[in-house]
Amino acid sequence: MTVARTVELEGHIIDSGTMGHCFGVVMDMGGEFEVEEFEVGRHKHAETYCRMTVMADTEEDLRAILHELNQQGATVADPRDATLEPAPEDGVVPIDFYSTTNHPTYVRVDGEWVEVADPEMDCALVVERGDPADPQGTGDAGEGDGEPRVSTKVLNAVEEGDLVVTGETGIRVEPPERPRDGGGSFGFMQGGVSSERPSESLIEEIADEMREVQAEDGNVLAVCGPAIVHAGGRDALADLVGAGYVDALSAGNGFAVHDLERDLYGTSLGVDTENLEHPREGHKHHIYTISEIVRLGGIEEAVEAGVVDEGVMYECVANDVPFVLAGSIRDDGPLPDTITDSIEAQNAIREQAHEADLVLMLSTLLHSVAVGNCLPSTTKTVCVDINPATVTQLLDRGSAQAIGMVTDIGTFIPMLRDELLE
Known part of the structure; x- marks a missing residue:
């Protein structure tokens, strides 16, 4: 005996490969499908529609297949409202909670599709029905006449009683589609990694x-x-920050220390970046730099005191460009401005990510992945690194919208500066 559900796909599902991928998912997971209706878009901007029945041996198998199809943008036909269950404790979500993608997502609540605010991967979906007298939407205190709101929450932010979406019912995901003509912004490397200079x-x-x-x-x-x-x-x-082309900066303690060391001592990790010589006791410069900034009270105080008068961190302070320095277990010092609590640092990065329209990830694996985890798939992203693993890991981790360039960062940024400023 088999179980079955009908799903629908709509959009440029042929061009983007979505339809073929969905067919493959069903077969790879041991299921079967039967196409009931198929209408091909007959001109450039027309969308294609596919309706198919998905079959599996057990309800559990079918549920797993539907989950994977949902991630690709397939929607269960004749949807019901999403299933909501209260969180049993702070930081604890119900069993079978829906784990999000970073794509635009809609949840069916009270018969209406509600767009999810700030889509982000690997989160829970929490529904608020908008009645201030009945925030959990139990119906005990009022009519719940406010508009429902659905948002993503990382697991550690879930509070007891939050209404969490479970299962796959009443959820619609809309992955970005590759433009049919390959044009538009970033059309030069649509959906891939470039290793050219x-x-x-x-x-x-x-x-x-x-x-x-x-x-x-x-x-x-x-x-x-x-x-x-x-x-x-x-x-x-630093020139790009000073000229107003960078509105926010995310980095680690190490980047800021080396930038400040370059200003104070002319070195980076003890090496003169101009002639590549190793000054006497240059290996101590980074820790001397940290000590000096700590003594002054922080980066902003060092700028105000005139001790720091050039470089990226200087331009951030001088031009009111906000920055987040997230610490790690490897940090020396660290600088007073570095956020050492990992959850606090994640939240600070998340705020930056949600405000960004364009992200430049410049030669950093850990911070690129950290920021990428917080970005919706609609945010344009460029990742540049000499190490191909940085670019491919970011793409594999789920930031499929990222354009990857495998090249020397010391060549890329000056060329970008010249194009913008000269």
Whole structure:
């Protein structure tokens, strides 16, 4: 005896490969499918519609298949409202809670599709029905006449009594689709990784996007690794911050320390970045730098005192560009500005990510993945690193919207600066 459900796919599902992928998911997971209706879009902007019955041996098998199809944008036909269960304790979600993707998502509540605020991967979906006298929507205190709201919550932020979405019913996911003509922003490397050198045409595409974001009063977030300083891209990045092309910066303690060390001692990790010589006791410069900033009270205080007068962190302070420095177990010091509580750092990064319209991930694996985890799939993202593993891991982790460039960061940033400023 088999069990079955009918699902629907709609959009540019042929061009993007979504339909074929969904067929493959069903077969790979031991199920079967039967296409009931299939209407192909007959002109450039027309969408394709597919309705199919999915069959499996058990309810559990079918549920697993439907979950995977849901992640690809398939919707159960004739949907019912989402199933809601209260969280039993703070930080504890119900069994079979729905784990989110970073794609635009809608939840059916009281017969209406409600868009999820701030989509983010690996979170729970929490529903608020909007009645201030009955915030959990039990119906005991009022009529619940407020508009329902659905948002993502990381598991540690879930509170006892929160109404958490469980199962797959009443959930619709809309993965971004590849443009049919391959054009639009970033069409030069749509959906993949480029290992070519940063040619002028590639830089122009990214620079044009940054200009557009700036013109629309949007937000460009730069995610920075220490290699920027080591490889000679620091001054160019500082110029971009000073010129207003970077609206927020996310990094670790190491990036800030090496940037400040370059200003105070002319070295990065004890190496002169101009002539690559090793000054006497240069290996101590980074810890001397930390000590000096701690003594002054922080980066902003060091700038105000005139001790720090150039570099990326200086430009951030001088131009009121907010920055988040997230600490790690490896940090020396750390600097007073570094957030050492990992949950607090995640929340600070999450706020930056939700405000970003364009993200530049510049030669840092851990921070690129951390920020990528918080980004909706609709946020344009460029990841640049000399190590191909950084780019591919980001894409494999779920940030499928990212454009990857495998190249030297010390070449990329100066070329981008020249394109934007000269």
